[in-house]
Amino acid sequence: MQPANPYVNISAYKFVTFNDTLEKRSQFRALCEELSLKGTILLSPEGINLFLAGLREQIDTFLTWLRADQRFADLEVKESLSDRQPFTRMLVKLKREIITMKHPLIKPEEGRAPAVAATTLKRWLDQGHDDAGKPVVMVDTRNAFEVDVGTFDNTVDYRIEKFSEFPDVIAAHKDDFEGKTIVTFCTGGIRCEKAAIHMQNVGYDSVYQLEGGILKYFEAVGGAHYTGDCFVFDYRTALNPKLEATQTAQCFACRAVVTPREQLSPYYIPGKSCPHCQKEVRAELQEA
Numbered sequence: 001m002q003p004a005n006p007y008v009n010i011s012a013y014k015f016v017t018f019n020d021t022l023e024k025r026s027q028f029r030a031l032c033e034e035l036s037l038k039g040t041i042l043l044s045p046e047g048i049n050l051f052l053a054g055l056r057e058q059i060d061t062f063l064t065w066l067r068a069d070q071r072f073a074d075l076e077v078k079e080s081l082s083d084r085q086p087f088t089r090m091l092v093k094l095k096r097e098i099i100t101m102k103h104p105l106i107k108p109e110e111g112r113a114p115a116v117a118a119t120t121l122k123r124w125l126d127q128g129h130d131d132a133g134k135p136v137v138m139v140d141t142r143n144a145f146e147v148d149v150g151t152f153d154n155t156v157d158y159r160i161e162k163f164s165e166f167p168d169v170i171a172a173h174k175d176d177f178e179g180k181t182i183v184t185f186c187t188g189g190i191r192c193e194k195a196a197i198h199m200q201n202v203g204y205d206s207v208y209q210l211e212g213g214i215l216k217y218f219e220a221v222g223g224a225h226y227t228g229d230c231f232v233f234d235y236r237t238a239l240n241p242k243l244e245a246t247q248t249a250q251c252f253a254c255r256a257v258v259t260p261r262e263q264l265s266p267y268y269i270p271g272k273s274c275p276h277c278q279k280e281v282r283a284e285l286q287e288a
Contacts, residue, residue: 005081008059009234011215012077013049013098013190015108021045021094029092035062038087039234042098046107048072049098049190051233053086078188078215080243086234099190102164106197113196115211116183118220124181125152125225134181134206141166141186141195142231149238149248149257150228152185163191170195171202185210185217187230218243231257253277 018024021043028041032052037059039052052059067073116124124136138155140147147157156176158169182204184192189212196209210217214230223241229248231238236245237257247260249270256276258268267278 005083006055007053007082007085008056009051009053009080009082009086010059010063010077011051011188012075013047013188014072014075015047015098015193016071017045017109018043018047018071019045025092025094029090031062031065032090032092037062038085038090040087040091040093042093042095044095044098046109047098048075051087053082053234076212078212078219080215080239082236082245084235086236088235099194100162100164101167101194101198103167103194103198106194106201108193108197111197112193112209113200114208116208117211118217121183121210121217122221122224124183130181132181134179137177137180137182139170139182139184139195141184141191145255145257146187146231149231150226153225153227166191166195167198167202170199174203177204180206182207183210184208186213187232188215189213215239215243251276 025043028043032041035054035058037052037054039050041052042049052062054062063075063077067075124130128135130136138152140151140155140157141163143161143163144157144159151157158166160166160169182199184195184199184207186192186195189209192209192213196207199207214226217226218230218239218241226241229238229240229246237250238246238248240246247263249258249263250256251258251274252271253273254277256274258274258276262268262275265275267273267275
């Protein structure tokens, strides 16, 4: 009997020297097609970043093949399950960076910022301070529309539109965090890994990254100290703290996140428009 949620969705990344991306691209693509996997794999000289979905046996076969390469032998993977394939196609892309920050001197492979495990972070947030007695401040490194779907309570959110804006914004607010411990976080850990290194480079003396990001936090401790869901880049749009798909959607036309309440609007036509589109249209008409 087939399980109710037969599709395994995995996300993973690793910063590691990967200079043969061009040669490896065809191998990745051929294997994923053979295994009927779908999603996106980014290959870069600084490492790998992937989001894939398929049946359990095929996913396990892919990971066994990938980990046979010593560079990825210790690749850690975050999993969730779904009742259908969340991706429509399979892409293997070559990129300059696996997450664009436009700071080439930041090289996580050469040394990470300290990481805090989900269980430790929950304990810090429960008690209101870290183990040294310093207040803990959460800093969201994601884009504004992702934050709007859900984030940690009392988080610092600078409303950035793309990750490459983060370095200048956080450098300009250094004095705001005097005497505090900062924990940077993102969906799966990749953005906050670069963010924490940059913060150390510009003089922050007590900064951590959340190991494995929000998804690992959900997996380990659930939704404690977190309000809302976590945006993900596939048809599910958002996952709740149980790593289940929610009713949140994303507009095909303008790419805005559409909440269940907003989906009741007559302007929400799946695949065509949403209330956010209508606001933009009205604003343009008023300006005209």
